[in-house]
Amino acid sequence: MDPSSIDLAIRFNEAKDRTSVSWVSDKMTQAKSYKEISAQQSVYDEIISKLLDDKSELEMLARQYKDLYEKVSISDDDIEYLQKTVAGAVRVLSSLGSTSSKNDGIDTDAIVQLINKDTLKTMQLLGFNYKEAIGEPLTEACANVIRKKLGGSKLAQQNPSKKSR
Numbered sequence: 001m002d003p004s005s006i007d008l009a010i011r012f013n014e015a016k017d018r019t020s021v022s023w024v025s026d027k028m029t030q031a032k033s034y035k036e037i038s039a040q041q042s043v044y045d046e047i048i049s050k051l052l053d054d055k056s057e058l059e060m061l062a063r064q065y066k067d068l069y070e071k072v073s074i075s076d077d078d079i080e081y082l083q084k085t086v087a088g089a090v091r092v093l094s095s096l097g098s099t100s101s102k103n104d105g106i107d108t109d110a111i112v113q114l115i116n117k118d119t120l121k122t123m124q125l126l127g128f129n130y131k132e133a134i135g136e137p138l139t140e141a142c143a144n145v146i147r148k149k150l151g152g153s154k155l156a157q158q159n160p161s162k163k164s165r
Helices: 003-018 021-033 037-072 076-097 108-114 117-125 130-149 153-158
Strands: none
Touching: 003 037, 021 037, 037 130, 076 108, 076 117, 076 130, 108 117, 108 130, 117 130
């Protein structure tokens, strides 16, 4: 697990344990022990406020978990779209980058097979991040081809990738 996932898990556990049933029960017993309505109201307000704060925090953490999941997950619709379009994209990239009729070692069929629905789903279950493994290299390859075509081949060789993460 990456550090942000670990931090998220810690914050989730802290939030879910903060207002337990026993805490609420103790507070309600405390409120009932007061004779004045205003004192009871104050304790009930504290309970409600605390529960609403925790609910809000848990919802925020759930959204963050969802965002992390969506970074590594590819939907069935996305897989189908990729299968239909990636072969053409790889062919275009390979033709842009090659000066001969060869594909310079790019095996389009092998790349397309990586984007098979069963393969993708299995690899995702194992924790493989396809967006990072395929998307980033394709982005770098495309950027290098563009640099090369624009006359910046020395720049492309000197600085093949910029990692901003």
